[in-house]
Amino acid sequence: MLLLGIETSCDDTATAVVRDGRAVLANVSTNQDEFHAKYGGIVPEIASRRHASLLSAAVDDALARAGTTLDEIDGIAVTAGPGLIGSLVVGVATAKALAFATGKPLYAVNHLHGHLFAAFLDSTIEPPYPFLALLVSGGHSLLVAVEGARDLRVIATTRDDAAGEAFDKTARLLGLPFPGGPALEALAREGNPRAIAFPRYRPPAGALDLSFSGLKTSARYFLASDAGRNASRADVAASFQAAIVDVLIDRVERALDLRDYRAIVLSGGVAANAALAGAFRRTGEMRGIPSFVPERRFCTDNAAMIAGAAERRGEIDRRDPLTLTANPNLPFS
Numbered sequence: 001m002l003l004l005g006i007e008t009s010c011d012d013t014a015t016a017v018v019r020d021g022r023a024v025l026a027n028v029s030t031n032q033d034e035f036h037a038k039y040g041g042i043v044p045e046i047a048s049r050r051h052a053s054l055l056s057a058a059v060d061d062a063l064a065r066a067g068t069t070l071d072e073i074d075g076i077a078v079t080a081g082p083g084l085i086g087s088l089v090v091g092v093a094t095a096k097a098l099a100f101a102t103g104k105p106l107y108a109v110n111h112l113h114g115h116l117f118a119a120f121l122d123s124t125i126e127p128p129y130p131f132l133a134l135l136v137s138g139g140h141s142l143l144v145a146v147e148g149a150r151d152l153r154v155i156a157t158t159r160d161d162a163a164g165e166a167f168d169k170t171a172r173l174l175g176l177p178f179p180g181g182p183a184l185e186a187l188a189r190e191g192n193p194r195a196i197a198f199p200r201y202r203p204p205a206g207a208l209d210l211s212f213s214g215l216k217t218s219a220r221y222f223l224a225s226d227a228g229r230n231a232s233r234a235d236v237a238a239s240f241q242a243a244i245v246d247v248l249i250d251r252v253e254r255a256l257d258l259r260d261y262r263a264i265v266l267s268g269g270v271a272a273n274a275a276l277a278g279a280f281r282r283t284g285e286m287r288g289i290p291s292f293v294p295e296r297r298f299c300t301d302n303a304a305m306i307a308g309a310a311e312r313r314g315e316i317d318r319r320d321p322l323t324l325t326a327n328p329n330l331p332f333s
Contacts, residue, residue, distance in 0.1 A: 001021075001074045001311055002017065002019050002025075002068065002072065002074045003018055003021075003073065003074060003075050003077050003107070003307040004016070004017055004059070004070070004075070004076045004077070004098070004307065005017070005018060005078075005304060005305075005306040005308075006055070006059070006077070006091045006094060006095050007078075007079045007111070007114070007303040007305075007306045008051045008055065008079065008083075008087045008088060008091030009079045009081070009082070009087060009091075009111045009301060010042060010047065010083055010087060010301060011031065011047040012301045013029070013030045013051050013054040014027075014058070014301060014302050014303040015028045015058040015059050015061065016062055016302065016303035017062050017063065017073070017307070018121070018307035018308055020311060021117070021120060021307070021308045021309075021310075021311030021312050022120055022308065023122065024121055024122050025066035025067070025068070026061075026062040026065035026066035027297065027302060027304045028062045028065065028303070029300075029301075029302055029303070030054055030058060037177065039178075040172055040178055041168070041178065044084045044085075044087070045086065047084060047086065048086030048089070048090055051087055051090040055094050056094070059094070059098070070098065071102070073104060074104065074105070075105040075106070075107060076099050076102075076105070076107070077095075077106075077109050077306050077309070077310030077311075078091050078094075078095035078108060078306065079092075079110075079111045079306050080092060080108035080109060080110070080325075080330060081111065081326055081327035081328055081329065081330025082110075082111055082112070082327070082328055082329055082330045083111055084328065085328040088327075088328060089326045091326075092324060092325070092326040095324075096322075096324055097321075099321040100321045100322070105318055106318065106319050106320070106321045106324065107313075107318055107319070108317055108318075109306045109309050109313075110332065111301075111306075112135060112140060113152065113313065113332075114305035114306045114309045115135050115268045116265070116267055117305060117309040118267050118294040118299065118302075118304075118305040118308070119265045119266075119267060119292040119293065119294045119298075120312070121294065121298050121304050121305065122295065125290075127262075127265050127292045128262040129147060129148050129262065130146060130147045130148075130261055130262060131146050131263040131264060131292075132144070132145060132146070132252065132263075132265070133146050133264075133265040133267060134251075134267070135267050135268045136162070136163045136164060136266075136267075136270035136276070137162065137163075137164050137268035138164035138165055138269055138270075139164070140157075140162050140268065141163045141164075141210050141212070141248075142154055142156065142157050142158075143155050143208055143251060143252070143255055144332075145259075146265070149309075149312040149313050149314075150316050154332055155208060155255065156208030156255070157209065157210065158209070158210040158211060158212065159209055159213075160211055160212065161213045162212070163210075163212055163244050163248060163270050164181055164268070164269055166212040166244060167180060167185075167244065167270065168181055169216055170184065170240055171183050171184040171237075173223055174187070174236060174237060175233075181269070181273070182272075184241065185237075185241065187233060187234050187237040187238075188237040188238040188275070189234075191233075191234030191235040191236070191239070192232075192234075192238055193241065193242035194239070194242070195231070195232070195236075195238065195239050196222065196236060197239075198219060198222075198239055198240055198243040199218050199243070200215070200246050200247050200250070201215070202250070206254075206258070207254075208251050208254055208255055208258075210247065210248075210251060212244065215240070215243050219240050223236065241273070241275055244276075245276050245279050248276060248279075249279050249283055252280070252283055253287075256283075256289075261289065262289065262290075263284075263290045263292060264283065264289060264290075264291050265291075265292045266294075269299055269300045271293055271299040272296050272299040277293045281293065
C-alpha cells in the first residue's frame with residue numbers, strides 16, 4: 001500500500017510517501033526554527049501561518065521525489081492530534097480536501113502512535129511484539145506496552161514536565177540558542193557528567209512514573225548560586241543530561257523487571273540524543289533483548305512515521321473526510 005503522509009502537529013511542515021508501512025520513498029520536512037528563535041520557543045500563530053504557506057508545495061515535493069502522483073496513491077494519512085490546534089487544522093484540512101477530491105481513503109493518526117512505529121521505517125528488521133516503547137519528546141514522556149499495532153497501552157507517564165521540555169527550559173537557563181535540546185546535547189559533549197550531583201526522581205518500588213520538574217528546578221537554583229555562577233556550563237549540561245538519561249533508563253529497567261518483552265523501542269524527538277540512545281542500547285544488550293532506535297531523521301517529527309502508523313493500524317484509523325476534525329488533546333488510545 002502506497003500512502004501519502006502529512007504531519008503538521010507543531011512547527012515542522014512534513015510530507016512523505018511510504019510503501020507498506022516501511023519503505024520511505026520520500027520524506028520532506030521544512031522546519032521553522034529561524035522564525036521562532038528570537039522568541040525562545042514555538043509561537044503557535046507563526047507556526048500555523050507557515051504551514052498554510054508551505055504545505056501545498058510540500059505535498060507536491062514529496063510526490064515528485066517518490067516518482068508518483070496522487071492518482072497512484074492508495075490513501076492519505078494525517079496527524080489529527082495531539083498538537084497545536086492551528087497547526088493541526090492546516091494539515092487536517094489539506095488531507096480532507098485531497099481525500100475528498102480523489103476518493104482515496106483518509107487515515108487520522110495519533111501523533112504519538114506515529115512515533116511508536118518510526119522504528120519500522122527503512123529497516124530490514126522489525127521490532128517483534130510485544131515490545132516495550134520509551135517515547136520521549138518535548139511534550140510527552142511515556143512507557144508503552146505494545147502488544148500489537150492496534151493494542152497499545154500506556155503503563156507510565158510523567159507527573160509534570162516531559163524530558164524534552166526539561167531539556168529546552170534548562171538550555172534556556174544556560175543561555176543556549178533555540179532549539180534548546182540539541183544545543184544542550186552539543187555542549188554536554190564537552191563536559192563532565194559526574195561534575196554536579198543533580199537529583200534523580202525515584203518512585204516507590206514497583207512504580208514507573210516519571211518526574212523532571214524537580215530536576216529542572218534544581219538546575220535553576222544551582223545556576224543562580226555562587227557555585228553555579230563559577231561552574232563550567234559544559235559540566236552543568238553534561239550533569240543535567242546524565243540525570244535525565246539515568247531516570248529514563250531506570251524506568252525501562254523497572255518495566256522489564258515486571259514482565260517479559262521481546263524487544264525495547266526508543267522513539268520521539270529526544271531519541272535523537274546520542275547519550276540516551278547509547279544507554280538504551282546498552283540496556284538491551286545487558287538484558288539480552290534487541291533494542292530499536294529509529295534513524296535520527298525519523299526521531300523528530302516527520303510524516304513518514306504517520307504514513308507508517310496508518311498502514312499498520314489500518315481501518316481502525318480510517319475516517320470520513322467530511323467529518324474528521326483536528327483534536328489538540330487527542331487521547332493516546
